[in-house]
Amino acid sequence: AVLRQQTFDSLDEKPQFPGASADFVDHLEFIQPNVISGIPVYRVMDRQGQIINPAEDPQLPKEEVLNFYQKMTLLNTMDRILYESQRQGRISFYMTNYGEEGTHIGSAAALSPNDLVFGQYREAGVLMYRGFPLDLFMAQCYANADDLGKGRQMPVHYGSKDLNFVTISSPLATQIPQAAGAAYAVKRENANRVVICYFGEGAASEGDAHAGFNFSATLECPVIFFCRNNGYAISTPTYLSVLFSNGNSASERHISAGVSRSPSPRFRRIGHHSTSDDSSAYRSVDEVNYWDKQDHPISRLRHYMTARGWWGEEEERAWRKQSRRRVMEAFEKAERRLKPHPELLFTDVYHDDPPHLQRQREAMWRHVQTYKEHYPLDQYEQ
Numbered sequence: 230a231v232l233r234q235q236t237f238d239s240l241d242e243k244p245q246f247p248g249a250s251a252d253f254v255d256h257l258e259f260i261q262p263n264v265i266s267g268i269p270v271y272r273v274m275d276r277q278g279q280i281i282n283p284a285e286d287p288q289l290p291k292e293e294v295l296n297f298y299q300k301m302t303l304l305n306t307m308d309r310i311l312y313e314s315q316r317q318g319r320i321s322f323y324m325t326n327y328g329e330e331g332t333h334i335g336s337a338a339a340l341s342p343n344d345l346v347f348g349q350y351r352e353a354g355v356l357m358y359r360g361f362p363l364d365l366f367m368a369q370c371y372a373n374a375d376d377l378g379k380g381r382q383m384p385v386h387y388g389s390k391d392l393n394f395v396t397i398s399s400p401l402a403t404q405i406p407q408a409a410g411a412a413y414a415v416k417r418e419n420a421n422r423v424v425i426c427y428f429g430e431g432a433a434s435e436g437d438a439h440a441g442f443n444f445s446a447t448l449e450c451p452v453i454f455f456c457r458n459n460g461y462a463i464s465t466p467t468y469l470s471v472l473f474s475n476g477n478s479a480s481e482r483h484i485s486a487g488v489s490r491s492p493s494p495r496f497r498r499i500g501h502h503s504t505s506d507d508s509s510a511y512r513s514v515d516e517v518n519y520w521d522k523q524d525h526p527i528s529r530l531r532h533y534m535t536a537r538g539w540w541g542e543e544e545e546r547a548w549r550k551q552s553r554r555r556v557m558e559a560f561e562k563a564e565r566r567l568k569p570h571p572e573l574l575f576t577d578v579y580h581d582d583p584p585h586l587q588r589q590r591e592a593m594w595r596h597v598q599t600y601k602e603h604y605p606l607d608q609y610e611q
């Protein structure tokens with residue numbers, strides 16, 4: 230019998246696998262990542278604050294640029310004072326934002342106030358831009374009775390329902406899939422808002438980052454992932470560069486707006502990782518000095534403003550004085566304030582207090598009454 234075979238030109242054949250849309254290839258070739266010449270770094274102005282390509286100049290009005298500068302420098306002033314206050318044991322912990330001020334303010338300015346923010350812990354500028362009061366930054370760090378979080382978390386774990394800034398938590402990257410879920414809910418609501426999710430390049434190696442990126446793409450969620458690649462995850466250096474977009478047009482508009490408005494898309498973590506870290510143990514002082522002195526978002530924007538005659542030595546001096554006074558006032562007020570009522574340790578574990586927690590609360594009070602002299606009760610609201 231003659232075997233009847235269909236004749237076809239195998240070169241015209243297309244793969245029929247449901248998992249991918251691609252052509253066949255007839256030679257074995259591995260795909261190599263291009264690490265030498267990676268995704269280019271977009272920039273609008275150089276180190277002297279000069280616009281490189283006029284077509285990309287967002288031409289922001291003077292008031293807006295001055296606001297950027299004042300928010301970045303106010304953040305910097307707050308950082309310096311709270312860092313020192315931690316060194317003196319007045320607060321238990323702190324994380325500075327040195328060198329990353331531009332990423333916060335630039336991206337926050339490109340959002341609308343009702344866009345929902347998920348952060349890591351080094352994005353205080355986003356809250357600053359949205360008008361979070363200095364008093365509340367301080368209240369959180371001091372864990373005093375004015376703290377919205379009732380003094381329960383470590384310093385710099387800010388949150389504000391009013392400003393659409395989801396409360397920060399310590400476990401890295403957990404906010405990434407949560408942000409994708411929030412964006413999915415936003416999409417279902419047909420709400421005209423997006424979600425932005427910040428994380429460090431170190432956090433991007435967590436499993437949760439993989440989950441979040443994949444879900445946001447497959448479920449087509451209106452989310453911007455904003456990775457702060459500052460070169461270090463504590464002592465671990467990195468050579469990765471990541472800025473993810475899921476192709477959603479709203480997000481892309483927001484990303485391009487955010488990046489083009491950002492005075493310094495490329496940056497380094499200039500400060501120590503946190504107050505528990507001495508970064509000179511793992512990187513050179515020269516490197517830090519370079520970024521601090523030569524290529525800093527604040528100095529770059531200042532050059533830009535100076536060239537336009539919008540800012541001079543006098544304005545700088547007056548603003549330095551005023552911003553320092555405002556921070557110190559909030560600082561002193563926070564320091565004088567009592568700590569929250571000790572019972573608040575037991576509330577909000579569940580929405581309603583279950584009986585076993587009520588029993589533990591009563592046991593605590595019996596204990597504290599018996600051993601009063603061993604507890605700093607005078608520092609707490611009663």
Ligand SMILES: Cc1ncc(C[n+]2csc(CCOP(=O)(O)OP(=O)(O)O)c2C)c(N)n1
Nearest residue numbers: 351399400401429430431432459461462463
């Ligand atoms: C799940 C988890 N693992 C480890 C830590 C301890 N930790 C806190 S910050 C940090 C480094 C994060 O680096 P990166 O994401 O690059 O952010 P950066 O501090 O540089 O802004 C680590 C390992 C943590 N908080 N959570």
